[in-house]
Amino acid sequence: MSTPVTDSLTTADVVAAVTRFGAVVTENRQYLIDLDSAIGDADHGENMARGLAAALEALAAEPPASPADALKAVATTLIRKVGGASGPLYGTAFLRASTAVAGKDQLGAEDVVALLVAARDGIVSRGKAEPGDKTMVDAWTPAVEAAQAALDGGGDVSAVLAAASAAAQDGAAATVPLVARKGRASYLGERSAGHQDPGATSTAMLFAAFASVAGQ
């Protein structure tokens, strides 16, 4: 028996965070659809809500043995169930995150930052987007940087995730004036300015879900 560690995420915490993420996305399904219909194909909210519901079913059907298992199950379900760009992108993020923490029972602050860095790198290499392209990278990049800074400053898991969540919110809000350079929104050119990017918005929701579970 290991001694109880307070400053860490357990398998159950990861499942709880994904559950919370699914609930938030479902609650905000129409909001995400509206954002996406302004500059995309109006399917982001629908796709993510359905994909996360399927992921939660998978987690319930076969309870994961480790945080890495939980993240991997979410990854494969999102990849398989979500058509369009968000499936491969979120799927890759969860997959790389899973690999980064393979073999660990609980995730400390350093593990969480390593997981976030791996996830962000996965998204960047898959989508080839850079900060400023008006994509989810605009939420991921500041979130990962804030998480790293919090860790460097001696923060615990909840501090790291709280910092990341706040930065992701700001990053998503900052996409409003940008002109899209990647994804289907890029076809709109200048007309994509003035709308918040749906992918960056759901990324902020993801960080908020993890931060709220860690803060409990």
Next chain:
Amino acid sequence: MADGVVARVGLVVVSHVAGIADGVAELARQMAPDVLVLPAGGTDDGGVGTSFDRVLTALEQASADASGVVVTYDLGSALLTTETALELLDDDVRRLVTVVDAPLVEGTLAAAVAAQGRAGVQEVVAAAAGLAQGAAPEAGDDAEERTTLVLVNPLGLHARPAAAVARALAGLDARTTLGRPGGPGVDARSVLGVVGLALRGGDEVDLRVSGPDAATAVRTVAELVEQGFGELDGPPEPAPSPGRTSDAASTGPDFSGTAASPGVAAGPLVHLGGEEPHVPERTAAEIGSHSAAEGARLQEALRTLDARLAASSDDVVQAHRALLADPALAGTAQQLVAGGASAASAWWRVVGDARAVLAGGDEVVAGRAADVLDVGLQVLALLDPSLDAALPPAERLAGAVVVAADLLPSQVPQLAEAGVAGVATAGGARTAHASLLARGLGLPMVVGLGGAVLGLEAGVPAVLDGTAGRLTAPADPAAVAEAHERRAAAERERHEAQAAAAAPVVLPDGRRVEVRANVASVAEARAAREAGADGVGLLRTELMFLDRAELPGEEEQAAGLAAVFAALDGAPVVVRTLDVGGDKQLPALRLDPVRHGFLGERGLRHGLAHPEVLRTQVRAVLRAAASTASEVALMAPMVTFADEAQAFRDVVERAGAELQAEGAAYALPSALGVMVEVPAAALAVDELAAVVDFVSVGTNDLVQYLVAAERTLPEVAGLYRPDATAVWRTLEQVVAGARRGGCRVAVCGELAGDPETAARLVALGVDELSMAPVSVAAVKAALRP
């Protein structure tokens, strides 16, 4: 494995909509019935999006049944899904798959047609991606680079240089124009446009480039121009003669013209039907077709001919390939097709227009009209076989003197093969490609004889003097007899000289010394055989990679090698893998003069660091080796240590295993060797000998490394002394090391081609010498007891 059947490349079409993927796949299958085309469109429940499972299944299925898989896709997220699927696939499946960025419909069709013709993965990808490059350049607001160059080669921008420019620019993202200073520019990729400028030696040419690769494009074109397109040191073509002999000048029986290819010929006179095919102007609808199908048919015909011509390393043929890719021909024809014309009538109209434009130029430009007609007829024959302009039957051509208004370059080899004795044309020029080919083939030819020769009675005895530039018809029996005698005497002399040179060199102690040639092309391979070489000791493979922005694919390399092998009549050959770096900088590899300089990543070092380049070449060699009776050995340049040689051996063995698994026809090399150029290798040849079957000393580089002086730098060139004591002591060590290790030693640098030095090398114990074809006879004579 005599003739294994290579599976075709398969295609996977990924789209957001099932109907699009299914429809494009169906369209592709109609044009390429034997190609596996699998659609993967829509989400699992039939919605808009891409299904990971559908993509994964299609990739697995295609890779199981095909030699390679090329994926086309519609939107970015289809690419994301495909890449995610690839990440989760096994390595050996993933290795087979290439995703290509191309317009979905056109790219898939082009890929399918290429795959139907058994093109390799790289060629299929190029076929699909080529369409993306063919798209109209964006009206960029990026800065334009301008420079004015002076043409240094006497004939200036004629067809071969123009083709070299077009080849060098292929693949570069740069809008490039050439023009007279102050005048409007033409697209530098348009051979016809560039030739039409009629710029000659000494003229200035304005080069303007914009786009991301502008700097590379300027450098590449400037280098070609400054080096005179490689026409400065070869036998220069004489300046164009002032004009054609006028029709009224001669009425017979003696006609005088311009000597185009030396030699004497006598035989019955045969006219070559000069009538051009009549191609009626038809719309697609009139022939029961539609625009899309006609466009695809034209594209397929162009690709088919291009693939057929790709096998040749002949400059003239390569210039014809450039014409095929010329936007002034193919692009304009496709526009006419899009406007409703049938493929054949659209093609024939643009060919006619281009010829009319060229005919107005000076003699060199007008000579290119024949090339356009030649390419035009070959494409036309593919579009409509009934329009094929066929030659008279071979039995009438054998031994005949052929008279024609003008000759198409592609007809010259056909005439030579049919056994024609000589050729006379009313028009034509000494500088035309047809004349060039005739000289290369030893077919006597006189051009510019005037229209009167076209009226001569067929079947009369004729005598042609290609050296003096004369045709006599009808000729009296005495003249015919004399001509036959002169021809026979010349033949005899040639055979005797060749036979004398071809005999092997055997030393008094019974040891046989191989005297071989260094070659880089089909023409040099032929020259090597004619010079009496015992084989090829060094086949340089860089030629195929020169002057182009992208690497040739496996198929193209295999075809090029097979053509060289075929010219060797079964004589043995040693192929050297790509020797880049040092002073050999290839645009396609984007080399850096320092990192890839003489002490940098060159030769095998580059190959091992870029396994895909080496693997492709080795596979091409193994495949080409299956097509020849010659013993094909393989060697790597710039090797320092035995572990590098072992890595090279591993690459070759792996390539063999792959080809075996693919069921491809291939043959492993008869022997594996390495070049010895690095002093560290020279002093430890016994270690190399444990891994390889032979070593070949590259004396040029070995001397340079021993004396630490770059031979191309005038400041230190005086230190480059092949007779230095250190050089010969090192050579002794090489031979001794090879003896201890039990491997053969060859010398293939310039040292071997000097008769006195060659004797010294043989005395040292060298088994084989390889040199420029022209030195073979003299070295053999010097070595004979």
